[in-house]
Amino acid sequence: MVVEFDEKGLCCNQMAMTSYCSKDCIKQNTESCTFRCGLLNQVCGTMQCSDVKTVLIGALRKQSGRVITKVDQDFEANRMVFNAACTAQPFVIVIPSTPEDVSHLLQTADEYGQEVSIRSGGHSYTCNSLKEGAILILMKNFDKIELVDTSRSETGKAAWLGSGATWGNVLKNIDPKKYSYPHGQCKSVGVGGFLLGGGVNWLGTYNKYGYGAENIIKMNAVLADGSLVTVEKDSTVYQDGRIVDHTSDNNLFFGLRGAGSSLAVVYEFLYTVHDEPETRPAIVLIWIETALELENLRQVFSKTDKYSFMVNHQISGINFWQQPLLNPLMKAFPLAMQALRFLNWKKTFPVTVGYSYFLDFLRP
DSSP states (O other): OOOOOOTTSSSOOHHHHHHHHHHHHHHHOOSEEEEEETTTTEEEEEEEHHHHHHHHHHHHTSSSSEEEOTTSTTHHHHHOOSOTTOOOOOSEEEEOOSHHHHHHHHHHHHHTTOOEEEESSOOOTTOTTOOTTSEEEEOTTOOOEEEEEOTTSTTSEEEEEETTOBHHHHHHHSOTTTOBOOOOSSTTOBHHHHHHTTOOOSSTHHHHHOOGGGGEEEEEEEOTTSOEEEEOSSEEEETTSOEEEOOSSOOHHHHHHHHGGGTOEEEEEEEEOBSSOOOOOOOOOOOOOSHHHHHHHHHHHHTOSSOOOOOOHHHHSTTGGGSTTTHHHHHHHHHHHHHHHHHHTOTTTTSOGGGHHHHHHHOO
C-alpha cells in the first residue's frame, strides 16, 4: 500500500481517506486513489485500489458468514435473481449466519463508505436486491420456520419465519390444508422481501386476512448503525434494554411494513397463522359494461356464503374505461381475448372450463 499521508491537515485522517478511496476505487474501478480535502483541496495521500479492496474484503471476513468474491466459481450463481433483467454486479457477496454477522457487515459498510443491498428470496422484479458495486448480503441462512402457540397472536397461533425462508418451504412446513396465512403467490418468493414490501397476494387468503404486512406481530432486526432490536407495534426495544416508544412521527413498525427495504435488515418475523384451511382461489374474468350488470353481480355476491369475492375497485367503476387514454384499450382488449379464444379453442377463455358453470350462475 502506497500512502503519502499528511497528519498535519485538520481534514486529513486515515479513516476519512480509507472510506473515500474504498468508494472511489470500487465505483470508478481505477488503479489508485488520491484523497483531497479542505478549502484548499489539499492532497492528503494516495492509495492503490488493489490494496483498498483487499483491506475491505478482509474487514468483511471478520464474521462467521461466507464472503464470495468475483474470483469464486459460484459468484454468478449467488448473484443471479429471478428477473434476468437485473444485471447489476455487486462488488462482493456475503452470506451471514447470525444477527451479529449482519451487524458487523453494516458497520463495516458504513466505515468504508459502501452501499449495501439485501436479498431474501431474490424474486424482486424491480431489482431492489441488487446494486452495482455494492455489498450484497444474502439472508439465505436465516431460514427458520417454526409454528408456535402464543397469546401475542389474535388466533393463538403464529410462526417464527426467517427472512431468508421461501414461501414454498413455509407451505411445506405449515400445511395450508390445516392453516392459512397470506403468503407469496410463487413458491420461490422470499419471506423478507414479500412482507417488507407490503405482502400483497391477489389470490386466496389476501382477500380474507388483508396484506401480509398486516399480519406481522413483531420483527427482529438490525439497524443501519449495527444495533440489534426487536420492533413491536408500540415500541422498538434495543438489545441493551433501551426502549423507543413509537409516535405518529417516529414509528419503525409502521415503516418497515411496506417500506422495509430502506429502514433496517429484518432477519426474523413473528407472523399470525389462522387455524383453518386456506381459501382456494379461482380467477374469473367478468366483463361489466352497465350499471345493471354490476348490480346483478352484487346481488349474486350477497346471496352466497360459499364464496369470498374480491373486486378491483379501481377498474370496477363503469366510466373507468371511458378515459381518453384507456378507451382504445377497452376496444382492443375484447378483440384480443377473442383471438386467444380462437387460437386456444377454449369456449370459456379466459376462464378455464372448470368454471363455466360459475359463469352461468352469475348471468342474470
